[in-house]
Amino acid sequence: MLRAVHTTQRLLVQPLGTLSAASRGRRAEQGHPISTSAVLSGNMKTRANLADARRIVVKMGSAVITREDECGLALGRLASIVEQVSELQNQGKELLIVTSGAVAFGKQKLRQEIVMSMSMRQTISSQERKGSQMLLAPRACAAAGQSGLMSLYEAMFLQYGVRIAQVLITKPDFMNDLSRRNLQGTLKELLRLNIIPILNANDAVAPPPEPDKDLSGVISLKDNDSLAARLAVEVNADLMIIMSDVNGLYTSPPGQPDSRLLHTYNPLQDTHITFGDKSRVGLGGMESKVSAAVWALRNDVAVAICNGNEDKAIMKIINGKKIGTFFTMEEATGMPVEVQASQARKGSLVLQSLTGEQRATIVHRLADLLLERQVDILAANKQDIINAQEGALAQPLIDRLILTDKKLETLATGLRQIADDSVNDVGRVVSRTVLASGMELRKMTVPIGVLLVIIESRPDALPQVCALSICSGNGLLLKGGSEAVNSNKMLHSLVQEALEPLVPVETVSLVSRREDIGDLLEMEEYIDMVIPRGSKELVKSIQEQSHGIPVLGHSEGICHVYIDKDVDPEMAVKIVRDAKCNYPAACNAMETLLIHRAHLNAPLFDKLIDMFKQEKVKINVGPELNRLLKFSPTSPVSMRVEYGSLECAVEVVDDIGSAIAHINKYGSNHTDTIVTKDEESARLFMKTVDSACVFHNASTRFADGYRFGLGAEVGVSTSRIHARGPVGIEGLLTTKYILHGSGDTVQEFSEGIKQYQHKRLPTSSIHNAVDFTNNEYEVPL
Structure with missing residues (x-):
């Protein structure tokens, strides 16, 4: 692992991680601008640290900002990126942009000029038009597109009160010490003035590719990926974000059977990577991006590669969200x-x-x-x-x-x-069926x-x-x-x-x-x-x-207790107290109390309010109750809230039908209970409330694997397939079909030689737990 350090004479190399405070001071004296948060750059070891990044380089690849036809820019994606960069800039961070797109912008511009210069025959003939477009030189496109590209950037950023400046760079600018110091001074001054530098390789005059003459440990400028990496190190950036048209670094080219996205990549440990071809536009591919990222990482710049098409990708990375691939030198503890x-x-x-x-x-x-x-x-x-x-x-x-x-x-x-x-x-055998003579399923x-x-x-x-x-x-x-x-x-x-x-x-x-x-x-x-x-x-x-793997669980536990018109007041208070106060943080604790309108001016309502006051439960009044009360405790709140504490919502309903409708609309299909003496109301409630657990005259807190006699549970499922409610061992099992035959073929049944019986057999007549290690099955003949 090597770090490149510039002197006025040549490029030297020193081991990664040895850049002391004194070294940083010498770099500053030599004209190397030091970010006020540069001391953090070596500490950006996890995604959680990225929120502290102050100086950030954002590299936008051609595949991100170019349209599918490669003529012109994808304005929607570009506008989203501009909005995110502006938001970070206005938060006090320092942003630098390395952009592509000049060639695509210029291609659109020059194509119009070519069409205007064509004869009518050439204009009508699609083949001749196609041949004419092939003559567009990338250098000419870059020259024609630079001014328009920057005008577009300026108009977009001005909508957020952000100023920009254009900086065109070629490889010799980094090879020459004086040019490099001038570049550093320019960037430092622009950042001081709160201006975003937008950098691009000057493709209009860039020299043709040459053999790599850079010294060991310094990246060669072959494309905008390497330019962004070199720039990030030169300005002591804390973070470099490379935006491409793929979700990040895969173990092999996306689309292959064993290809898997790596959310975290350590170049010292994750060495088995297979790269594919480069994108449809641009000079680099994923291999170029990884090389640039690793070089920047070894020089204390944190790096993330992400899909520029993803909504709010930059902000998600800064906020520590797990998108794209994060590059780190931190060794993973334990087994991969x-x-x-x-x-x-x-x-x-x-x-x-x-x-x-x-x-x-x-x-x-x-x-x-x-x-x-x-x-x-x-x-x-x-x-x-x-x-x-x-x-x-x-x-x-x-x-x-x-x-x-x-x-x-x-x-x-x-x-x-x-x-x-x-x-x-x-x-355990769930069912037995004789399909035909000598065949049991x-x-x-x-x-x-x-x-x-x-x-x-x-x-x-x-x-x-x-x-x-x-x-x-x-x-x-x-x-x-x-x-x-x-x-x-x-x-x-x-x-x-x-x-x-x-x-x-x-x-x-x-x-x-x-x-x-x-x-x-x-x-x-x-x-x-x-x-x-x-x-x-x-x-x-x-x-x-989750991609393709089923997720079993519940996202919310908005449980209801409904107190019906015909009810035992003491039972109602006891159940509500237990459902809310026994363990308020539990997913099966009551979050909303529904009360029949008949109790609004009755003693039961006062008893419930007194109980809540005694237990220090904060009451949030529903819209209907708020309308009926002259002096409500608080303003009406949302009825779809999981409080998880000594706090709940209280609402009034007209009848059991209104209660059921409310629960099915605002509940989370977890656990709901009715307190009533009316058996018919109880049956209607338990039949029509669409929840995993529905109770009658019992606390919602009984929705638990241990209390259900399951021994324990891995969780509570509110999904409608496989398992629902507290998930014990049965919820961790699926089924398979075992068919034993006697040399049977479908052809025999098609020709009428054999006949289907489809006869159900009792499962109690056999040993219920089948031993998978032998074939001792009883097949009726």
């Missing part, structure tokens, strides 16, 4: 995620081959280890709590982190229940394959999820909350210790970095289902990022 996913897939096959008793043995061993290693677990947990307190984590989140002896004992008991109850779940439960589960900061969720995955025969990739990193590592080591005698320990792996999630979400060849457990923002983000 692709290897983890591959090994989890192989381990899942071994896990599936075990009997139900063997899988239960693993989980029983895990339960024993939780009690045997209590001291070690609590010590790791204590460190997490200390770190959380020092990091000023909110107290409710700290409470989630805490493990105790009692919690571990309860957890161990729950794991044993899961193990005992799940022995016959995998391989069986439908049976089988594991899904490999799960990616993202859990919140509760460390006690890790053993539960692992137990459910093991008992269901699924491989598992786990990403725990960073707040519980020490607890998760300790608990995961116990899981691996329990696995070791029977299956590879890599069958259940812990994903260490948040950045790895984006890569895993593209590995549909290894991962079969994603289950995010956490905030609605997390779930929505995972759903948006």
Whole structure:
């Protein structure tokens, strides 16, 4: 890894990372402008650091700003980029732009002149027109297009109150020390005046390509990618963003079967990259962009390559969003995620081959280890709590982190229940059908394959999820909350210790970095289902990022309690109190209370308000209730809010039909309950409310895997396919069909030699858990 340092005589090379404060001072004395945030440039190791970038170089490739016909500019994309650059400039950052487009702009201009100079015959003949256009020289196009391109930029940027300046550069400008110092001085002054320099290679006079005469460690200027990299290093930029027409760097050319987008690229570790051809326009391709990016990275400039067609791509990168490819020298800790996913897939096959008793043995061993290693677990947990307190984590989140002896004992008991109850779940015959004489079709439960589960900061969720995955025969990739990193590592080591005698320990792996999630979400060849457990923002983000892998979960828990006209007041108050106050942060806590209009001026309404006041619950009044009350607590609010705290919405409805309509419109299809004495109203409510869980005279807090007798849950699903409600072991299984015949062919049935019977058989007459390791099937003759 080498860093190029300029002197007045020649280009020298020094090791990366050795640029001291004194060195930076000498660079400033020699005419090298130093960004006020230059000290940060070497610290841009993760996407989270990019928000601190002050001096930013944005390189726009020809494929981004040029139309498909290569004549003229794509004004919509260009306007979006200008808007983002202006926003950052007006925030106090320093932006420099390296642009293409002069040739395309000039081609459009010169094409009109050629058409005007044609004879009528040439104008009519498409072949002659096409031949004439082929004569357009790129240098002439560049000369004709530069003025128009800059006029367009100036008009666009002026809409945001931003001034620009044009700087044309050729390779000799960097080879000559005096020219280079003049360039640096010009750029420094423009940045001081809050003007955005727009740079481009002067293609009208650029010399023809020559053998690379640059010294070792200095990039050769072959295209705008290398120009942007050289410029970023010269001005000590914190970040360089290269915008292209692809989503980033792929392991192989996009479109190939095994091609995968790399969200993070380390040139020292990720060496197996296959490059394709360059784009339809422009001089460089992805290989050129990567070479320029790596050179800039080795000179302490953070780099991201993204798709310029993506909406708000620049702002998303600055805000740390996982789009494009981020280049970093930070070495990934632990095993590469692709290897983890591959090994989890192989381990899942071994896990599936075990009997139900063997899988239960693993989980029983895990339960024993939780009690045997209590001291070690609590010590790791204590460190997490200390770190959380020092990091000023909110107290409710700290409470989630805490493990105790009692919690571990309860957890161990729950794991044993899961193990005992799940022995016959995998391989269970769901149905049997005799298709014809000598042919039996069986439908049976089988594991899904490999799960990616993202859990919140509760460390006690890790053993539960692992137990459910093991008992269901699924491989598992786990990403725990960073707040519980020490607890998760300790608990995961116990899981691996329990696995070791029977299956590879890599069958259940812990994903260490948040950045790895984006890569895993593209590995549909290894991962079969994603289950995010956490905030609605997390779930929505995972759903948006997942490419081809089903996501099981819920983005919101907007649960309702409806108090009907005919109700027991004491029961109503008790249920509402429990639904809201038992655990306000839970996804099954009540967020909206619906009250029949008949109770508005009755004692029940006052009792509910008094209870909320006693429990310190903040009330947000719905629009209808706000209209009816003379003095409402607050102004009307949105009825689709998940508060997750001691806060809820209260609204009045005319009847049960209005309540059902309200829930189906504003709810999140999670859990809703009716409190009523009227059985007919209860039946109507439970039949027509479109939610995963619908209750009668019970708190919404019962929507839980443990309370449902599932032992535990990996989450709650509000989707309408596969699994709905609390997801236990059954939700982690799918089905397959097993057909045993006697040399049968479809032709025999087509010719009438054999006849279909399609006779259903009872499943209770056979051993329910089928052993996949043998072929002892009973086939009726």
